[in-house]
Amino acid sequence: NKEEEMSSMVEASTGKPPVTHDSIVNLDHGDPTMYQAFWRGTGDRATIVIPGSQTMSYFSDVAGFCWFLEPQFETEVRRLHRLVGNAVEEGYHVLVGTGSTQLFQAVIYALSPAADGAPMNVVSPAPYYSSYPSVTNYLTSGLYRWAGDANTFNGDNCIELVCSPNNPDGGIRKAVIKSGRAVHDLAYYWPQYTAITEAANHDIMLFTVSKCTGHAGTRLGWALVKDKEVALRMIKFIELNTIGVSKDSQLRAAKILRAVCNGYDLSPAVEANRLFHFARRQMVERWNKLLAVVAATGIFSLPDELPGYCTFFKDTIASTAPFAWLRYEKEDIDDLEGFLREKKIMARGGTRFGADGRVVRVSMLDTDEAFNVFIERLASLI
Numbered sequence: 001n002k003e004e005e006m007s008s009m010v011e012a013s014t015g016k017p018p019v020t021h022d023s024i025v026n027l028d029h030g031d032p033t034m035y036q037a038f039w040r041g042t043g044d045r046a047t048i049v050i051p052g053s054q055t056m057s058y059f060s061d062v063a064g065f066c067w068f069l070e071p072q073f074e075t076e077v078r079r080l081h082r083l084v085g086n087a088v089e090e091g092y093h094v095l096v097g098t099g100s101t102q103l104f105q106a107v108i109y110a111l112s113p114a115a116d117g118a119p120m121n122v123v124s125p126a127p128y129y130s131s132y133p134s135v136t137n138y139l140t141s142g143l144y145r146w147a148g149d150a151n152t153f154n155g156d157n158c159i160e161l162v163c164s165p166n167n168p169d170g171g172i173r174k175a176v177i178k179s180g181r182a183v184h185d186l187a188y189y190w191p192q193y194t195a196i197t198e199a200a201n202h203d204i205m206l207f208t209v210s211k212c213t214g215h216a217g218t219r220l221g222w223a224l225v226k227d228k229e230v231a232l233r234m235i236k237f238i239e240l241n242t243i244g245v246s247k248d249s250q251l252r253a254a255k256i257l258r259a260v261c262n263g264y265d266l267s268p269a270v271e272a273n274r275l276f277h278f279a280r281r282q283m284v285e286r287w288n289k290l291l292a293v294v295a296a297t298g299i300f301s302l303p304d305e306l307p308g309y310c311t312f313f314k315d316t317i318a319s320t321a322p323f324a325w326l327r328y329e330k331e332d333i334d335d336l337e338g339f340l341r342e343k344k345i346m347a348r349g350g351t352r353f354g355a356d357g358r359v360v361r362v363s364m365l366d367t368d369e370a371f372n373v374f375i376e377r378l379a380s381l382i
């Protein structure tokens with residue numbers, strides 16, 4: 001049948017080998033394949049068909065503020081924020097990028113160089129998302145440079161990346177440098193990961209469909225930007241970098257976000273249509289399994305996270321971070337990544353995040369098969 005045929009194509013399209021009981025389980029990347037189970041159930045409500053004659057022009061909205069932004073995508077982004085209550089959208093420019101990875105580069109371009117013409121320092125408190133240093137430095141730009149841990153940064157001029165909840169450790173963060181320009185990476189500020197405690201209203205906020213709905217392959221992110229001049233510089237960057245952003249992806253993302261919003265607005269009683277409820281349940285189940293096995297091993301620890309009142313779920317909920325920041329508590333191993341690798345578990349070592357080697361980041365967003373094999377292997381260390 002058509003549905004099965006489509007879902008097997010989807011599965012094939014991950015290009016990842018199946019996880020078996022003796023293969024390496026790769027939880028190094030935060031590949032959000034966990035969400036496939038939800039989207040398999042949505043059928044045509046999230047499907048789009050694009051005729052050969054459409055989306056051919058470079059332009060989406062020539063008269064608009066951002067000429068390559070599809071109006072339908074902007075409409076659904078604003079609607080989603082109003083539904084979830086995680087960010088203020090009124091009074092903000094919406095920009096679109098090829099993943100929030102491109103928008104991150106557009107932001108550091110827009111805010112650089114420093115006032116004296118020297119390269120702008122880009123910092124974030126350790127442990128920080130491992131892509132921040134590599135993406136900042138890969139072109140050895142004269143406009144900006146990675147300057148490391150914000151907690152030990154000495155100086156006035158900087159861009160501080162504030163990732164909250166934080167990749168890798170799930171912490172809720174505020175800017176630590178008062179004189180810096182803060183860029184808020186809110187990729188994980190969604191109710192499946194953490195309590196929504198306020199509608200964020202920072203100057204520059206980055207979001208991505210990758211971690212919200214799981215459509216990482218669509219490569220779409222968006223920014224909410226208050227200041228017009230900053231937004232125009234970001235648009236300029238994307239114009240120079242890729243002459244806009246795939247319209248096909250924007251139309252698909254618009255349809256996906258519309259399906260999410262409709263799931264709550266049109267059929268709130270139908271459990272199978274509520275993405276955040278599905279994802280939350282899944283995350284709670286996974287975290288309960290992980291916490292139990294970590295307690296049983298007696299050799300690992302996880303960060304303490306206090307529960308908070310979530311205005312979206314209207315309930316007090318524990319945080320269920322997208323990554324487990326797993327620390328080895330004994331002295332005999334310095335390279336936890338290497339140790340777990342021998343046990344056929346691939347995770348990303350702490351040194352990549354500005355931390356030490358006794359801690360690793362493990363993705364909590366992979367398939368059920370991969371996650372369950374990971375839990376079995378941890379349990380075998382008891």
Ligand code: PMP
Pocket residue numbers: 030098099100101102129163167185187207208209210216219220221
């Ligand atoms: N920010 C954070 C904190 C992330 O973890 C990721 C993805 N790992 C991104 C940004 C990039 O997401 P995208 O797929 O939209 O480029």
